[in-house]
Amino acid sequence: GDSVTQTEGLVTLTEGLPVMLNCTYQTIYSNPFLFWYVQHLNESPRLLLKSFTDNKRTEHQGFHATLHKSSSSFHLQKSSAQLSDSALYYCAPNSNNRIFFGDGTQLVVKP
Amino acid sequence: DMKVTQMPRYLIKRMGENVLLECGQDMSHETMYWYRQDPGLGLQLIYISYDVDSNSEGDIPKGYRVSRKKREHFSLILDSAKTNQTSVYFCASSLFGQGYTEVFFGKGTRLTVV
Incomplete structure (x- = not known):
């Protein structure tokens, strides 16, 4: 079936450091x-942002x-975290x- | 103005009472959703509706039912509310068949069952 995995439940970091939130997915629709x-x-x-195109960066x-279809991943990144980035982030595939x-x-x- | 409107925003009910949560959207979206959100559990899909009278169970439908008689309205009903249904409920909508378009969320209803 369809599923999505965000491995980190909580990420805590200092302002100015880079952000990376992991997302992998499994979908019936290819x-x-x-x-x-x-x-x-x-x-x-x-x-926040969306993508459909393989190997194309969206900002x-x-x-x-x-989006990397070969590894079914769609990790979120930011070069420098700000205090206002504190929030809950959801990865979400749309399949069928x-x-x-x-x-x-x-x-x-x-x- | 693209909007999903939920009523009421806050609700306190006694265990065993019936609860009606209402949702409206002004975007003529075919697809509408009801989610509940609990700390640490993310957004859990209760029901999805693909149009009038075309409703499907989500991941946690037990204890809930829905009604969609007009495209712009989608209601969530709790018959005989239970304390474990205390949660924040979000209604959302999107275009059908347009997977690239976003899902729009209402502001949520915070339901407390005592």
């Missing part, structure tokens, strides 16, 4: 769309990710008209 959603405290999830609001959310990774950025 060409899924991949999304990252971000949810700040007491808010609803909103789209938004300082974050970037590259149904989107699946991972358990999420809580990112905490400290001064």
Whole structure:
């Protein structure tokens, strides 16, 4: 079946350090769309970035990710974390008209 | 203005009472979802609706039912609420057949069952 794995439940790092949140997926549909959603405290999830194209980097609001179909991965990265990046991040493949959310990774950025 | 609206935003119910959570969207999206969110468990899909009267169970449908009689409205019903249904419930919508388009979320309903 379809599934998504975010290996880190919690990532804590110091402001200015690079961010990498891992995401791997398994889908029945061979060409899924991949999304990252971000949810700040007491808010609803909103789209951060998305991709469909293999091996093409996509960027938004300082974050970037590259879809690698060969390894079924879509890791989220940022070169320098900011305090305002503290939030819950969801990786989500859309397979056959149904989107699946991972358990999420809580990112905490400290001064 | 693209919007998913949830009512009410906060709700306290006694165990055994019936609960109705309502959701509306103004984007003519065919697909609508109900999720619940609990700390450490992410977004769990309760039901998905592909259009009027075309509803499918998600991953955790037990204890819930839904109703979709108009494309723009999707209701979640808890018959005889239980304390373990205390959670934050999110409604969402998206275009059907357009996997590249985003899912839009409502602001959520915080339900407490006492």
